[in-house]
Amino acid sequence: MTESRMDFRKAKFLISAPDIAHLNQYLPGDAGVEIAFAGRSNAGKSSALNMLTDQKGLARTSKTPGRTQLINVFELDEHRRLVDLPGYGFAQVPLALKKKWQYALGEYLQERQCLTGVVVLMDIRHPLKDLDMQMIEWAVESEIPVLALLTKADKMKQSERMKMINEVRKHLGDYDDRVKVEAFSSLKGLGKPKVLSILNEWCHPEWLMEAIAEAEAADESEGQ
Numbered sequence: 001m002t003e004s005r006m007d008f009r010k011a012k013f014l015i016s017a018p019d020i021a022h023l024n025q026y027l028p029g030d031a032g033v034e035i036a037f038a039g040r041s042n043a044g045k046s047s048a049l050n051m052l053t054d055q056k057g058l059a060r061t062s063k064t065p066g067r068t069q070l071i072n073v074f075e076l077d078e079h080r081r082l083v084d085l086p087g088y089g090f091a092q093v094p095l096a097l098k099k100k101w102q103y104a105l106g107e108y109l110q111e112r113q114c115l116t117g118v119v120v121l122m123d124i125r126h127p128l129k130d131l132d133m134q135m136i137e138w139a140v141e142s143e144i145p146v147l148a149l150l151t152k153a154d155k156m157k158q159s160e161r162m163k164m165i166n167e168v169r170k171h172l173g174d175y176d177d178r179v180k181v182e183a184f185s186s187l188k189g190l191g192k193p194k195v196l197s198i199l200n201e202w203c204h205p206e207w208l209m210e211a212i213a214e215a216e217a218a219d220e221s222e223g224q
């Protein structure tokens, strides 16, 4: 039987690509499960990936926004990958480059077939900016579940934090179960079990479990 609990600590760097065309070249087939981490520059995407995988140096983080400039892919196992996306909305980047990133991001979110879930990370102190809403809408339109993660939650008192979570949930209420909202801190580990449980669920879609079971059954009958 296939293990149904992912060990996210096993994540390892696989490849970097500037856009979906290069991604398809390196990873032909656009197959399996991919979970992407999207968000404004400096929202804490790379830090969250490191916290969730218990690996401080897996994804490069920085105080300077615009650190992650490529689509960075981390492999969990032969069927599943986590993806650190370049941040959007960073004012200091030249307009032409910003447009190029924006295009690559939109293309990735709208065309990547294996994309199974999107984590949209937003600083809890200023969530739901226009581009965040665009990411969420793109994913919902493509019927991809979203986890809206309110990062740097350690920067707020618990009462303020709860208020903000409720406000964001209310704002995204029309999406029902398609968009979940949680608070998170890469510094303190707050929200980690909840996030891991959602990612774990996304890693086990029915179609993949059936395909794995079929492949295992075929292997067994071959071995007899």
Ligand SMILES: Nc1nc2c(ncn2[C@@H]2O[C@H](COP(=O)(O)OP(=O)(O)OP(=O)(O)O)[C@@H](O)[C@H]2O)c(=O)[nH]1
Binding pocket: 039, 040, 041, 042, 043, 044, 045, 046, 047, 048, 060, 061, 062, 063, 064, 065, 066, 067, 068, 069, 085, 086, 087, 088, 151, 152, 153, 154, 155, 184, 185, 186, 187, 188
């Ligand atoms: N206090 C606090 N700081 C955090 C947290 N997560 C990230 N940071 C800090 O925020 C800054 C940006 O973090 P990154 O993880 O590099 O952000 P990013 O979203 O990957 O940024 P880009 O790659 O530029 O898009 C760093 O200085 C982190 O140390 C958190 O949960 N709490």
Ligand SMILES: [Mg+2]
Binding pocket: 045, 046, 047, 060, 061, 067, 068, 084
């Ligand atoms: Mg980053």
